[in-house]
Amino acid sequence: MKELKQDRKSRYTRMVLRDSLVELMKTKPITKITIKELCENADINRSTFYSHYSNQYDLLNSIEEETLSWAKKSISYLMDKHDIQETKNILLEMFKSIKENSQHLQVLMSEKGDIDFQKRLFALIYEECGINLAAGEHKDEDMNESYFVFVVNGSVGLIQHWLKNGMTKSAEEMADIIYQFTFAREPNEMK
Amino acid sequence: MKELKQDRKSRYTRMVLRDSLVELMKTKPITKITIKELCENADINRSTFYSHYSNQYDLLNSIEEETLSWAKKSISYLMDKHDIQETKNILLEMFKSIKENSQHLQVLMSEKGDIDFQKRLFALIYEECGINLAAGEHKDEDMNESYFVFVVNGSVGLIQHWLKNGMTKSAEEMADIIYQFTFAREPNEMK
DNA sequence: TATTATATTGACACAGTGTTGTTTTTGCAA
């Protein structure tokens, strides 16, 4: 009981540190960010940092984990509540989230982010959608796995490209494009 | 004249430093590699390092540039000399090179490498092949650009996956798979 | 052999790291 209440301060500190890192990552890669400047930016004592995280990468990792679990929750919420079963709509919601909602998400998805996180996020999206990509289209299991890897990486690259170039396309267009490249066998099926 | 001959020592030093970095990158990410250990590993004085490169990333970049120009030369050689116009055969040769030839290339393409280098390499391959991916297949220029981005990233991801998992597939199989995902509209066209 | 470019060496001040012990602040409960 005590522990839960006492968390408040801790949680505030962690939040400030997370925001500070994300803010700095907008301007430079994490490799160039020192713990010292991270703490000065957050107005947190450097010693305090060490009582929560062991280094920059540990902190980044905790942000990633948090974001992944948020994404997982968002997707299952979409699937349950709104009875949206179509992959395209889920993709669309994800794109809207990336574009509008989360400061963190934009940085994490950008070139400055961790490519592994991005792959994990998209693997999660596709898997959470319960879709075996192009199932039956290919001869064997190996081919399906290869196609999954190919499509996840292609999708992530497209998002990065989108974010990097100022997001001139709408979320709808992006969802449409990714859907076509990934799921649709016939072009012009949607729209 | 003088300059050319005097290069010898310099070039040796640079080569040793490059090999040293690649060797260390097999065991840890470049972010964890200090200039100090890099020089100790190469048996080169730390001060000497600074007279050639400004830091680890500068050194890595020079390796990447060298590799890219090697790749460019290899491809144009293949295109010119042997009159191989078929994309698939060029892809196959590339995969053989990756698998057999270059120690450096394996590290650069691995997860420990620089993702940007990997994208540059594949963009180069596709462009050098003179292939406008799926030209005319899609409605507009935007769509073609998106498809290019998607396919380059998908290919790079697949290679990484291949290298990471011990290259169980043959170079032929990999060329086949990438060809199908990228160029072929009908599955089972080749083989 | 003398010249010249380069590498080596050791020293320097300086940044950032990770830890420890002490003091201050905070939230909550008696």
Next chain:
DNA sequence: TTGCAAAAACAACACTGTGTCAATATAATA
């Protein structure tokens, strides 16, 4: 309100790595 823990702030520590410099040594070659 006061007192009690828990957490944060603070200051000091030794340590590692950084970047630069000036003096010296070592090769190749003219």
